[in-house]
Amino acid sequence: MNIINDISWERTNLILKFDEVDKNSKFILTNQKEEFELKSENNQIKILLTNTPEGTILPEGKWNILSNLESVRVTEKIISKLDDLSRIYKYKGNTYAYIVTFSINENMELSIHTQFMMKNKKPEKVRPLFEAKKIKKKIKNVIQIISLAVANVIYKIVHTINFKKQNSVLFLNENGDELQGNSLFFYNYLITRGKYNIKKYCKNVFTKKLNYFERLSEIISIASCSYIIVDNYTPLLTYLNIGKDVKLIQLWHAGVGFKAVGYARFGQKGSPHPFISGHRKYDYAIVDNESLIDVYEEVFGISKSKFIPVGMPRLEGYLNEDKIKKTINNFYQKNKNLKNKKIILFAPTYRGTGQVNAYYDMDMINQDKLADFCKKNNFITIFKFHPFVNNKIEIKEEYKDIFYDYTFQYDINDIFYITDVLITDYSSCAYEYSLFDRPIIFYRYDKVLYEYLRKMHTKDVFSKETYETKDFNELIDILQKLSNKPKCSIKKDIKNLRNTNSCSIIEKNIFEG
Numbered sequence: 001m002n003i004i005n006d007i008s009w010e011r012t013n014l015i016l017k018f019d020e021v022d023k024n025s026k027f028i029l030t031n032q033k034e035e036f037e038l039k040s041e042n043n044q045i046k047i048l049l050t051n052t053p054e055g056t057i058l059p060e061g062k063w064n065i066l067s068n069l070e071s072v073r074v075t076e077k078i079i080s081k082l083d084d085l086s087r088i089y090k091y092k093g094n095t096y097a098y099i100v101t102f103s104i105n106e107n108m109e110l111s112i113h114t115q116f117m118m119k120n121k122k123p124e125k126v127r128p129l130f131e132a133k134k135i136k137k138k139i140k141n142v143i144q145i146i147s148l149a150v151a152n153v154i155y156k157i158v159h160t161i162n163f164k165k166q167n168s169v170l171f172l173n174e175n176g177d178e179l180q181g182n183s184l185f186f187y188n189y190l191i192t193r194g195k196y197n198i199k200k201y202c203k204n205v206f207t208k209k210l211n212y213f214e215r216l217s218e219i220i221s222i223a224s225c226s227y228i229i230v231d232n233y234t235p236l237l238t239y240l241n242i243g244k245d246v247k248l249i250q251l252w253h254a255g256v257g258f259k260a261v262g263y264a265r266f267g268q269k270g271s272p273h274p275f276i277s278g279h280r281k282y283d284y285a286i287v288d289n290e291s292l293i294d295v296y297e298e299v300f301g302i303s304k305s306k307f308i309p310v311g312m313p314r315l316e317g318y319l320n321e322d323k324i325k326k327t328i329n330n331f332y333q334k335n336k337n338l339k340n341k342k343i344i345l346f347a348p349t350y351r352g353t354g355q356v357n358a359y360y361d362m363d364m365i366n367q368d369k370l371a372d373f374c375k376k377n378n379f380i381t382i383f384k385f386h387p388f389v390n391n392k393i394e395i396k397e398e399y400k401d402i403f404y405d406y407t408f409q410y411d412i413n414d415i416f417y418i419t420d421v422l423i424t425d426y427s428s429c430a431y432e433y434s435l436f437d438r439p440i441i442f443y444r445y446d447k448v449l450y451e452y453l454r455k456m457h458t459k460d461v462f463s464k465e466t467y468e469t470k471d472f473n474e475l476i477d478i479l480q481k482l483s484n485k486p487k488c489s490i491k492k493d494i495k496n497l498r499n500t501n502s503c504s505i506i507e508k509n510i511f512e513g
Contacts, residue, residue: 002027002067004074004110007085007102014047014100014112016065016072025068029112031061038065049100049114057098063112071109076448079104095119106351108449124275148239151219158223159243170225171200172218175232178202182251182286183231185313189503196511199225205235206355227511233262237278249510250285250300255312255431259349260455262299268455270353277301284510286502288312288431295457308509311502318413319435324490327414337401338418341380342487344479345419347412348443349427350386351450358388364445366472371399373476377483382406382415386427420488421479426450438488439465443475 002025006017020043027038027045036053038045045065049058065072082102089098097117104110128141162168171179171187179187179200190196201221203210210218222228222240230237231251242248262279265271272279279300287296290309297304317323332339346365350358374380383393385407395403406415412429416422422433423441430440444450447470467478 001070002072004072004078007074007078007081009085009087010046012048012050012089014049015044016047017044019043022067027072028066029063030066031059031063033061034059058114060115061113063114065110065112071107073108074104074110076108079108079448079452082452104449104452106449106453126273126276151215151239152241154216154219155223155240155242158220159246162224167195168197168225169199169227169229170221171198171202171229172222172234173200173202173230173232174205174234174236176202176204181231181253182313183229183253185316186229186251186503186506189313189316190507193507204355234278237281238272238276242281247283247510248281249506250279250282251313252286252296254428255288255315258426258428258456260299260457263301264295264298264457265455272301282306284308286310286312286506288315299457308506310505310509313503313506314413315432315435316501316503318432321490324417328417328490331410331414331418338380338404340378342378342420342483343418344374344379344381344421344423345384345412345415346381346423347384347427347429348386348423348425350388351446352388355388357390358386359391360385360389361445362391362393364472365393367396367399367403369472369476371396371402373479373483374402377480379420379479379483380404382419384410384412384415417490418488420485421482423475426454426456436488437465439467439482439485441475441478442466442468443470443472444468445470445472 002018002021004016005019008015008017018040021040025040027040029036029038029047038047047058052058082104085102087100089100090096091098095118099113099115099117101113101115102110103113128145129138132138132141169190171183173179173183178184179202187198187200190198199221201218203214203218218236219240222236222242226245227247227249228237228242229249229251231253237248263272263277266274280302282300282302283306285296285300285302285307287293287307287309288311293304293307293309296307348360350360352358370381379402381403383403383405385393385405387407389407392407393403393405395405413432416429416433416436419433419438421439421441422430423443424430424433425442425444430442433440469475469478
């Protein structure tokens with residue numbers, strides 16, 4: 001197989017270098033509609049973008065290079081420099097530009113993207129009809145424009161009628177059918193206060209399209225409240241003209257972000273519009289501490305003055321010793337066979353672009369080697385995959401007394417109490433676990449590729465005992481190194497850590513400020 005190990009430019013010549021080119025290789029540049037034959041010389045290919053064999057500039061499109069009908073791949077060392085290889089060729093007095101960018105997919109197959117651009121004199125406006133290339137898409141966008149206009153009219157009417165309801169609070173979740181995490185904890189706190197008219201609207205709009213009645217119900221719920229609380233990206237808020245007398249509060253679900261999201265991914269596929277985004281509408285954003293303000297200032301595109309660094313509601317009481325003991329006792333009553341075992345928690349995040357195609361490569365878990373380690377060292381392993389993951393781990397029959405899949409059982413924070421070693425990768429669960437004095441292993445088998453595709457906002461910010469590996473054999477070696485440690489001690493773990501009262505501080509700053 002021919003693999004590209006270097007990419008460079010000579011003016012408008014794109015040069016792709018290989019370690020060695022098979023003499024029988026035939027290279028083709030194609031966008032599925034057109035194709036051009038490429039010639040290799042001295043283990044490299046030169047593509048003159050301004051002059052194809054047909055005597056024209058390389059047309060706009062996504063181009064792949066095929067070698068004997070297979071897409072050409074790149075080596076890992078190319079990945080880190082791909083973004084820096086982009087080119088912008090301006091012409092006609094900077095009114096137009098020809099842009100060349102690069103991307104790879106999860107198979108590390110290279111794509112070359114060419115595009116003609118024109119200067120935008122009104123970048124703050126959205127032009128859905130202009131953006132749509134096909135008639136069907138244009139019709140769909142027209143329907144959407146009309147629907148959003150109607151939605152905003154309904155919102156304005158309902159909100160005008162209900163604007164005096166100053167203590168009406170809506171917990172809005174478009175990412176699931178129930179409240180979770182920070183929203184759930186803050187919701188329960190406000191309920192106990194007894195001072196507010198509290199509502200909630202929860203629908204997963206990413207896995208099921210809402211019908212008109214469900215969407216109408218959501219708009220009426222939003223319009224009827226003077227406080228709206230979310231903990232994730234909420235698509236409708238991008239397009240709904242929320243009243244100026246309404247306060248929009250973002251609790252955010254993650255303690256610390258590994259993966260770049262929001263405006264931290266600006267320029268990537270699916271990143272927000274530079275001017276029009278629900279993120280920019282937040283009046284307040286809650287973060288765990290001041291060091292994270294810079295992180296989420298970039299993510300949300302709002303000023304630092306709108307952040308309240310008071311801790312996460314879901315961590316209130318998290319380190320309470322009585323709560324920990326009670327949770328542990330309840331867990332072992334239901335899982336008596338695990339009581340005298342050391343526990344590995346395997347809790348990675350998902351691969352893929354979102355809920356629809358989320359997965360984890362189960363082949364990267366060698367059950368035989370992990371089971372052998374567990375048997376010899378009195379360990380068991382609990383698997384808790386991200387709930388988005390569509391494929392499931394098939395635990396071998398002979399290992400069902402060693403491996404347990406609790407993906408949809410127990411709150412992960414409760415499992416942390418009995419966990420001796422956490423294995424994760426880019427999941428923000430590492431943040432909560434790091435509050436204990438216990439080791440974390442970052443098993444990142446696809447580190448270079450994953451960090452390129454997802455773009456990383458923050459790296460590891462932990463001062464506790466951490467390890468990193470890309471290799472499963474090395475992962476077992478690290479576990480072996482940790483195997484002689486005594487089972488985790490609660491008092492030792494939490495004696496220097498404080499409990500937060502973030503809920504009352506949030507209430508004071510937002511509802512009473």
